Structure formats: structure tokens, C-alpha cells
Amino acid sequence: AQSVAQPEDQVNVAEGNPLTVKCTYSVSGNPYLFWYVQYPNRGLQFLLKYITGDNLVKGSYGFEAEFNKSQTSFHLKKPSALVSDSALYFCAVRAVTSGTYKYIFGTGTRLKVLA
Amino acid sequence: NAGVTQTPKFQVLKTGQSMTLQCAQDMNHNSMYWYRQDPGMGLRLIYYSASEGTTDKGEVPNGYNVSRLNKREFSLRLESAAPSQTSVYFCASSEALLGWESYEQYFGPGTRLTVT
DSSP states (O other), X not given: OOEEEOOXXXXXXXXXXXXXXXXXXXXXXXXXEEEXXXXXXXXXXXXXXXXXXXXXXXXXXXXXXXXXXXXXEEEEEESSOOGGGOEEEEEEEEEEETTEXXXXXXXXXXXXXXX | OOOEEEEOSEEEEOTTOOEEEEEEESSOOSEEXXXXXXXXXXXXXXXXXXXXXXXXXOSOOTTEEEEEOSSSBEEEEESSOOGGGOEEEEEEEESOSSSSOOOOOEEOOOEEEEEO
């Protein structure tokens, strides 16, 4: 079955430290991978995506993500965390099953950046 | 340019009542989606419309129906609400779903539905 896993429900990091939010996937074919962020009482906002090309993708608000095909991972990173980065982060993949395309979302990781 | 709008923002229903959640996008997107978000379960796809005139079931379609009224609007109907349908509902759109390109989704602000 095609799936996306975010193994950590919550990640705590001190302000100014680097942060990583993990995502692994299992899909057939080439994956199209996305990260979204959700602030309280808001809809999801697109951060970045990997389609093809350079394995390091840069996105909004200083976030980047590294695609690793051998480890089937797409971890979200930021060199220096801000308190305002505290939010719920979702990894997603576009998958194809029997010719039908759909997006599959992970369960989300809550990021808490401590001042 | 409002993006994706949803109405209502909040709704309380009694078991067995019906209602329609409205969604509209002004980005000329071809594809639209309805998700529900429950604690610990992330986002689950209810129905989607790859293009105007087509709709397909997602992961959790039971108890719901949809209508792609035109390119802009995609509504979700609960015919007989149940407490298990208490959730936050998000509508989203993307430029396309099919094909070699892959486009990010744009989400509305959500509808918080409680069924008692």
C-alpha cells in the first residue's frame, strides 16, 4: 500500500537551533513530495515540493527539504528555528494507483520552538 | 484574490440532520478536493474532482456526496449527519491533478462541524 509516515508526533527545539521534521514514504514510481504547514485555526499552506532534479529543495520561510531516494525519505529542515515556526507540519506525496492519481498526507508533526 | 473560501466556518448539527458545505476558488484551478482532519489521523481525502464534470471517491467517502457545480465551486453534502462526522473539513484546489506535472494544493480556512 502507498503511504506516508511521520514518525514523530511532536518535535521540540530551542530557538536558534537547527530543526528536522522527518518524513518517509512508500509509493510506486517516482514520488512527488510536498511539505505543508498549518497554523492554529488555519488551513494548510504549501512550503515546498520535490518533483525531480536537485535533492535539496528550498522553500518558503527559510525551510528546505532533502530527498533521499535510497532511504525513501523527505525530511524538512531549517538551519535556525524561530518561535514563530511553531505549528503543525504535514508531509504529502502524490501517488498513482491503477491509473488514479491522489495525494496522501502524513498524520502531521507538531513543532514547538522554545524561546 | 480570495483564494479558496469555505462556508460556513462553524456548524452544529443534530444526528440525522443534513447540510451542505460550500467551497469556491478564484484561481482558475482544474482540480478540487474535500478532506477531513481528525486528531492523530491527519488529513483524509473524502472526495475529489480532477476536472470540471468529474468527481471520484477518496479514502473515506461513506456518508458524503459532492457536486462540482462549475469550475469554481465544489460542495460537500452530509445527507444524514452522524456523530462520527464531527471533524474539521477542508476544501482545497490545485492547478491540476493528472499528468506529469505535479501541483501544490491551496487550502481553505476550514469548517468546524460538530454533530450531537
